[in-house]
Amino acid sequence: MTYRPRPPSLFARLPYWLLAIFLLFVLGLWAITSNQTYASIFQTLSGGVITTLWVTILAFVAATVLGLLVALARTSQVRVLREIATFYVEILRGIPILVFLFYIAFVAAPAMVAGFNWVMAPLIEVGWIAPATVRGFDFVWRAIFALTVCYSAFIAEIFRAGIEAVGRGQVEAARSLGLSRWHCFRHIVFPQALRTILPPLGNDFVSMVKDSALVSALGVQDITQLGKLSASSSFLFFETYNVVAFLYLTMTISLSLLLRWLERVMDRRVGR
Secondary structure (H helix, E strand, C coil): CCCCCCCCCHHHHCCHHHHHHHHHHHHHHHHHHHCHHHHHHHHHHHHHHHHHHHHHHHHHHHHHHHHHHHHHHHCCCCHHHHHHHHHHHHHHHCCCHHHHHHHHHHHHHHHHHHHHHHHCHHHHHCCCCCCCCCCCCCHHHHHHHHHHHHHHHHHHHHHHHHHHHCCHHHHHHHHHCCCCHHHHHHHHHHHHHHHHHHHHHHHHHHHHHHHHHHHHHHCCCCHHHHHHHHHHHHCCHHHHHHHHHHHHHHHHHHHHHHHHHHHHHHHHHHHC
16 A cells, blocks of 8 residues: 655645735724724825825826836947936936935926926917926925836846846847847847746835835825824824734735746746
8 A cells, every 4th residue: 555645734735924924914904993092093094005005096197107118228238328228227226216306396396397487388378388397386296296207117127127037049040030129128038028028027016015105205294194184193103004014015915926926926927
C-alpha cells in the first residue's frame, strides 16, 4: 500500500502575515462598531475616503497615459524626443512630491491662469467669456495635476523597462513581415511587456493612495485633512489617527491582495 501524505490544512497554508493583518482588521472594526468615540471619528472621516479615491484614481489614470507617452518618447529613434523625455524624467524624479505639489499649487497654477487670460484677452474684452481667477482653480484639481505630472515620470520608467524587456529580434521579425511600428507595438511588444509592467504599476497605484495624503497640505478634504481637523478640535489624537491608519491600511492592503491575485491569474494563463 502506497503511503500518500495528507495535504496541508487551510490554516497551515494560510500565510501568518495575512492572518495577523486579518486579526488587526477585525480588532479595528470591532473598536469602530463597539466604541462610540471611534464610531463618531469614523463617521467624520468616511467622507474623506471618496475624495482620496477620486484624487488617486483620476491622477493615476492621467499619469499612466502621460507616462506611456513619455516612455514611447524615451524609446524613440528620434534623438530629440529621447533627450526631452529623459530630461523630463530625471528632473521630476529628483523633486520631492510635496515640494512639487506646492510648486504647482502656488507657482504654476497662477501662471496658467495668467496665460489663459492672455490668450483669451480678445474674447474677455468683448465680454464673451469672464476672466479666469486663481481662486477659481480649485485646489483639488491642482493636487490632481501635481500628482499626475510627478507620477508620470516614475510610470514612464516602468513602461520603458517593460518595452525594452521584449527581445529586439521579435520586433525586427515583425517589421520584416511588413507590420508597421504601431501594429508591431500593439500586437507584439505591448502584450508581452504588460506582464512585466503590471506588478510595479500596481505598486505605484498603492503608493499613490498613500501619497495622496500629501494633498492635505493644500487643504483638500481627504482622510488626512479631516483627521487633522477632527484631532485638533477634539484633542483625541490617539483615537483619530488610529482610524486614519485603519482606513489607509484597509485600502492599501486590499489593493495589494487584489494585485497578487491578478498576478497569479496572469501566471496561470501564461502557463497554459
